[in-house]
Amino acid sequence: MTGFSHLELSDSLLQAIEGAGYDAPTPIQEKAIPLILAGKDVLGLAQTGTGKTAAFGLPLLQGLMQSDERASEKIVRSLILAPTRELVNQIAENLKLYGCDSGLRILSVVGGASINRQMAFLSKGADILVATPGRLMDLHEREALRLDQVSVLVLDEADQMLDLGFIHVLRQLSKLLTAPRQTLLFSATMPGPIGKLSRDYQQKPVRIEVAPPGKAADKIRQSVHYIGTQNRVDFLKNCLLEHEGGVSLVFARTKRGAEKLKNVLVSAGFAATSVHGNKSQAQRDKAIADFKSGEANILVATDVAARGIDISGVSHVYNYDLPDVPEVYVHRIGRTARAGAEGEAISFCRPADMHLLAEIEKLLGGEIDIASGTRPTDEDIKKFGAKPVRRGGSSVGRSAKAGRGASRSSGQPNHSSAKRPARTGKGAGRKSSNEGEGSWSPISDVPPVKRKRRKPSSNESEKGRGFVEKGALSKSAGKKSIQEKRAAQRSANRRKASAKRKLRSRS
Numbered sequence: 001m002t003g004f005s006h007l008e009l010s011d012s013l014l015q016a017i018e019g020a021g022y023d024a025p026t027p028i029q030e031k032a033i034p035l036i037l038a039g040k041d042v043l044g045l046a047q048t049g050t051g052k053t054a055a056f057g058l059p060l061l062q063g064l065m066q067s068d069e070r071a072s073e074k075i076v077r078s079l080i081l082a083p084t085r086e087l088v089n090q091i092a093e094n095l096k097l098y099g100c101d102s103g104l105r106i107l108s109v110v111g112g113a114s115i116n117r118q119m120a121f122l123s124k125g126a127d128i129l130v131a132t133p134g135r136l137m138d139l140h141e142r143e144a145l146r147l148d149q150v151s152v153l154v155l156d157e158a159d160q161m162l163d164l165g166f167i168h169v170l171r172q173l174s175k176l177l178t179a180p181r182q183t184l185l186f187s188a189t190m191p192g193p194i195g196k197l198s199r200d201y202q203q204k205p206v207r208i209e210v211a212p213p214g215k216a217a218d219k220i221r222q223s224v225h226y227i228g229t230q231n232r233v234d235f236l237k238n239c240l241l242e243h244e245g246g247v248s249l250v251f252a253r254t255k256r257g258a259e260k261l262k263n264v265l266v267s268a269g270f271a272a273t274s275v276h277g278n279k280s281q282a283q284r285d286k287a288i289a290d291f292k293s294g295e296a297n298i299l300v301a302t303d304v305a306a307r308g309i310d311i312s313g314v315s316h317v318y319n320y321d322l323p324d325v326p327e328v329y330v331h332r333i334g335r336t337a338r339a340g341a342e343g344e345a346i347s348f349c350r351p352a353d354m355h356l357l358a359e360i361e362k363l364l365g366g367e368i369d370i371a372s373g374t375r376p377t378d379e380d381i382k383k384f385g386a387k388p389v390r391r392g393g394s395s396v397g398r399s400a401k402a403g404r405g406a407s408r409s410s411g412q413p414n415h416s417s418a419k420r421p422a423r424t425g426k427g428a429g430r431k432s433s434n435e436g437e438g439s440w441s442p443i444s445d446v447p448p449v450k451r452k453r454r455k456p457s458s459n460e461s462e463k464g465r466g467f468v469e470k471g472a473l474s475k476s477a478g479k480k481s482i483q484e485k486r487a488a489q490r491s492a493n494r495r496k497a498s499a500k501r502k503l504r505s506r507s
Helices: 011-019 027-037 052-066 085-098 115-122 133-141 164-176 192-200 232-242 255-267 281-293 326-333 351-364 378-384 472-477 482-506
Strands: 042-045 076-081 106-109 126-131 152-156 182-187 206-209 220-226 248-251 272-275 298-301 316-319 343-349 369-372 460-463 466-469
Touching (some): 011 052, 011 085, 027 052, 052 085, 052 152, 115 133, 133 164, 232 343, 316 326, 326 343, 343 351, 351 378
Parallel strands (some): 042 182, 076 152, 106 126, 152 182, 248 316, 272 298
């Protein structure tokens, strides 16, 4: 039997594990499975690619199999939330593999798929439901499922799930779910504020920390190319040709940029595909299926593919664009060196991206090896235009639309005291508090760009933040909208038809 025998798992689960090729439990599985079987709330932190899905999936299946209850109409017995569609599908596939002989009903629901079909599946209930937060709430609002009998709640990639982008959904869920319940949080990173927030949703959680949060897998060789003013696309092509037999995952920052880069690579003769938020669920599934099957050996993706997607055999991860949040870097490069294999993570850094690289190296606790080029000086960075650093290491605990003044509360640099050119004229005698202190630093002291507001011309009047021509509103005030014209035409047509019917009746 496998090395999982001492974890008190059932024979059917042990056979499924052996069939999946698992020889021995990983450290996170070794520590988490007994605690979850004992009914404890668990906060699990481990490097990406160390088997967190099996760490919570195996004991969850065991508990449900030992229970005499079964899913009934619209009832959900256990709920797993994940931030992306791809991760939801990956978790569901793994659970179905582990529980192939369990007889449990395992369903997954994500946005971008037919909600009517999902409602039909849920009409019979689910022992395990894996879902994205948005689609889950859509289904609940349509009364397609009941959450009042959920006994186990799992939040995978907990740092992102508990981020402000999902906190309103979790607050709604807390009112719908049963209490007491067992709550399990798993992730590769867990910043301090999120750890505190997670304790609000758990009862005396047991913290399992296999490796320091944010630490990359030991078997990943990391390197950075300082490319200066070189063409990044040509540089990427040369790297791909150098590792022609490899399976490569290329990360871009934007959806449009990812699609454009994929098209350029395909035009150059590379077998490339792409996955990002502008693609339908069917297109994303096909792209990942092609990548897994080997039909395409290059996948260009945004960070939608960075969390939890287990694609075996990825030899190289390219950070074509460095991520804005340093923790995302750990998730990106964790797509290689899965399950004890080796891999390589290659990053491209321009002078204007040095502030991002500095935050990544701060998280990792050391500088990344230089593969080519020279590290830019402060003068080079200033010349090419550095951008302010996101302090705190994560978007966690900060709203994406924080608004004016948010940079101070979120730990970003305070530009109000940045060194400014000497004043002339009125007020020249007043001196900046930072004037004459130290040298310019691209990371902590970025000079703001002040734009002058233009004045309205003689034939313009001010309206809100912009200007309109005088009399423009009065000119259009008497005009009817297209909808009003169409409504008037329909009324006239009805009157004509009514008059014709009366004439026919008289004759």
